[in-house]
Amino acid sequence: MKTSVTIIAFALLLASCSSTETMSKLIDDRLSRSIEQYELMAASLMDQPDRLPRDITPDGKLRTTGPSDWVSGFLPGSLWYLYEYSERPELLDYAVDYTMRLIDQRYNRGTHDLGFMLYCSFGNGLRISSDTIFRSILLTGAESLASRYNPLIGCIKSWDHNGDKWQFPVIIDNMMNLEFLMWAARESGDNRYRDICLSHSDKTIQNHFRPDFSSYHVISYDTITGQVEKKNTHQGYADESAWARGQSWGLYGYVVMYRETHDERYLAQARNIASFLISHPNLPADKIPYWDYNAPDIPEAKRDASAGAIMASALIELSEYVDPPTAKGYLEVAEQQIRTLSSPEYFAEKGTNGNFILKHSVGHLPGNSQIDVPLTYADYYYIEALLRFKKTLK
Ligand code: GLY
Secondary structure (H helix, E strand, O other): OHHHHHHHHHHHHHHHHHHHHHHHHHHHHHHHHHHHHHHHHHHHOOOOOOOEEEEEOOOOOEEEEOOOOOOOOHHHHHHHHHHHHHOOHHHHHHHHHHHHOOHHHHHOOOOOOHHHHHHHHHHHHHHHHOOHHHHHHHHHHHHHHHOOEEOOOOEEOOOOOOOOOOOOEEEHHHHHHHHHHHHHHHHHOOHHHHHHHHHHHHHHHHHHEOOOOOEOOEEEEOOOOOOEEEEEOOOOOOOOOOEHHHHHHHHHHHHHHHHHHOOHHHHHHHHHHHHHHHOOOOOOOOOOOEOEOOOOOOOOOOEOHHHHHHHHHHHHHHHHHOOHHHHHHHHHHHHHHHHHHOOOOOEOOOOOHHHOOEOOEEEEOOOOEEEEEOOHHHHHHHHHHHHHHHHHOO
């Protein structure tokens, strides 16, 4: 009896070791293949110094965009991550080149997306290279972002477009810009940036979330009273639906705010969002969400790889802040997401897919834009998730 228990325990130990090894091998393999793909991507735009990748055309060619597009920071950010992993000098050169394409964006006061744009690019650059020029560029950019804060409303304004529809739109995505401002608060010693982040996070808990911890996409505030004037969607299926990427942005945003503040309310918010997503009856077994959890044509609805990659990365970090059984549950979901995104269904062959890494994301389905295409941010958060998961295996 004792011998058979020992044999079973040994077999279980072997099984768990080999599954760790397999995940470790899978991560290294996909990072190596991502490097090959992104070196092709980076090389392809070296003769166009103002361009950055956006998505692909219907015939599979890379479509580019300018530095003021909200997605501009993701290629440089991915290059920094891949350089950090591999220390390949080619990647460092590319990372610096693509990062510097965004230098004028530090003065851009027309968007809330400066966290994505500047912190993924210059922020990773500063963290990895300690280049002090990056620091001053970031601090100027942080001031531009803070200029969009309205103290009556207590939030950072997201968009300037659609002024006839929304007085002061704040989208759930905006939680993603706070990491940048929290960094600026620490770095500059100016607590105004921190106060903005806390107010924005608290208002978002108050007004963006439903009792089940799903979130609205757009909350618009009345600029005279400071009160909510509208609860809408822009990129989701319906005002009352759970647009998948928005749910992932919210989860990631509160994980970051907990990391930055240790305020238990933000941890509770992140855990509640995670529970909503993980237990959602429309989350497929392979854990890559449909583009909207309430899409009417599920199970035929398009999947959104970007929502899966962002959620995986957030869950891996969240697993560090919770009790072991809960952490295990989060890591199991993240592992499944990484395995699915690493399968041939999602992971592109070298030289295909416009040299993006992942296939099958959805940008703006109701706008009939970017449906089932590769997207720079799906790749960025996938790489981040690979690197984060790798650390859990040590
Ligand atoms: N922040 C814009 C988007 O997620 O599509």
